[in-house]
Amino acid sequence: MNNPTPGTIENLLNDENITRPLKLQIIQVHYVGLQVYVQFGISGPPQKTSLVTLSDGDKTMQASFPCVVIEKATDMALFKQYLIINIKDYIFGNPGRGNPMKPMLVKEFDVLENPGHRIGNQDLSADFGSSNMLQQPHQNMQQPPRQMMAQQHQMHQQQQPFSQNSSSYMMQNVQNDDEAPFQMANNTRTNSNKMVNDTKRDHPSFFPISALNPYQNKWVIKARVIKKSEIRTWHNQKGDGKIFSFNIMDHSGEIKVVAFTDTCEKFYELIQENNVYTISNARVQTSRSRSFDSTNDYEIHLEKNTNITPCQEESSVPTIQYNFTTLDKLNDCDKDDVIDVIGIVKEDLGVSEVYSKKTQKSIIKRELLIVDQTLTSVKFAMWGKPAEDFKGEGNPVLAAKKARVGDFQGRNLSLYANSIYQINPDIPETRALRNWFSSLTQQETFQTLSNSTSGSFGNLERKTIAQIVGDPQIGRGDKPDYFSVKATISYVDEKKTWYYPSCPNCKKKVIDNGDNFWACDKCQGDPIPQPKYRYIFTFGVSDSTGQMWMATFNETAVKILGVEADEMYELSVNDESAFEEAFKSMQFKQFVFSFRAKSEYYQDTERMKYTLADVHPLDFVAEGNTLLEQINQYEF
Helix, strand or coil, X not given: XXXXXXXXXXXXHCCCCCCCCEEEEEEEEEEEEEECCHHHCCCCCCEEEEEEEEECCCCEEEEEEEHHHHHHHCCHHHCCCCCEEEEEEEEECCCCCCCCCCCEEEEEEEEEECCCCCCCCCCCCCEECCCHHHCCHHHHHCCCHHHHHHHHHHHHHHHCCCCCCCCCXXXXXXXXXXXXXXXXXXXXXXXXXXXXXXXXXXXXXXXXXXXXXXXXXXXXXEEEEEEECCCEEEEEXXXXXEEEEEEEECCCCEEEEEEEHHHHHHHCCCXXXXXXXXXXXXXXXXXXXXXXXXXXXXXXXXXXCCEEEECCCCCCCCCCCCCECCHHHHHHCCCXXXXXXXXXXXXXXXXXXXXXXXXXXXXXXEEEEEECCCCEEEEEEEEHHHHHHCCCCCCCEEEEEEEEEECCCECEEECCCCCEEEECCCCHHHHHHHHHHHCCCCCCCCEEXXXXXXXXXXXXXXXXXXXXXXXXXCCCCCCCEEEEEEEXXXXXXXXXXXXXXXXXXXXXXXXXXXXXXXXXXXXCCCCECCCEEEEEEEEEEEECCEEEEEEEEHHHHHHHHCCCHHHHHHHHHHCHHHHHHHHHCCCCCEEEEEEEEEEEEECCEEEEEEEXXXXXXXCHHHHHHHHHHHHHCCCC
């Protein structure tokens, strides 16, 4: 049992040094709403905050938990009464008027367990640390934003007197983790002599990234570059321009930095990934491209007078922090979830050129097969310059932050605009993967979650056709359902359309110009003298319980027929009887079919579509063993 540590709150009350983390129990959770943090020396717009009563088993206190901090540690729905937590980082603010108690702001914590009951017999009326910063929260939530901001600005001015330039202060980023990193050094007045002394320390004062906002224009940050983009150009009625961006991080968070035209040319060569810089005299504004996984509501725009200076001493600024998900857990993720992963590149599946509907241009795609200690493999896609620059020699370790989960032909992963990746990062997980991979023999079998070149689609649930067709839930959810079925091909109609002429580059359908040349509307390139033919047709399958229709495309059709569509097309033109015989040769063959089921609507009529994702010849030994296991489950 992870009981809270008695005496913790008493020591906090007496300003005694306490070894972190603080093990406390949540007694009550009061949702407060939007609050400002002026008592902690933090300016800026209000943030979502929960006021929480904590207990050490003997005494209670109150603390403010920013909702962004809660969401990093657990789900908001799980942050509730009786939870026992480890508070790893916190700060105290200045007492409010009429309240001698110091308010506490929690910056980082871990969840231990929830015993489901209160530990100790505390007097809940004796809360230490109640803050007048949090008074009348619900009233504020009902007011218009401008009125609320005006009231909070007025409260800010009353509680923290400034000089005429209210922005002339710096937020200290103290390098010692045991010191409060969010103390405010006022140029004219302070509430304690300690603050004045803090401003005279030898190390510089830095503003935390998490406190940046458009209302603050005097700051200096010290941060590490974790991602840098290429230079892009634009052309419009207003003229031409250039742009590049880079992402930076410090102990408090991450933010995107954008440089246009003049500043783009000035700083592009200076900025290098993994290096640390100080940045000042730049503009903070609301992010223009806020995505579902955005780590910051704001972004920094570099200006002509922006100062960026490389730092020689880098140990005080953290490197990329990962929260890895093992590959065997990918089936528990939803489509488009964003996760951190690490794996060994077992195989480089090569590059291809893919046409982008969004940009109307082709882009390079590289697919990798990565594995980890769970003996699971999955396809991993890289795009653009990372795909071109990647070197797969020597089975490198690939770590990715914010990789996107896909579900096309099973589970897969890919990088996208906000993703960050490293090859062979210097972290313990890399060394562990290296040691594990070097100890492998040829006997290990990997569970494949993607439709890889080996032809395996993963361990899908086996069903009969009657179970699939008769279940009203299958295929009618938000996502397609995947199953496998052992069945025999019972009907094929070679008279129907079974192919289409495709572009050799983008695989889209091409149009015959009538002059022995073909045109691709997507690529818009030179006329194509000879298209590449690809399969597309539907066939019937049966088992002892019923029949169903499956749609198949080129890759799976080749596995069934054993010949490419180009060869089949030549037969259909030059030898019709041989073509019919070859096409019908697939009839009455038995396979294990892996497929997806998804309900679609056509002209307001629902129809269930079963699309073949992979096909496997029968392994008679494995099928026999499966039947024996099923027989042994019966009681005779």
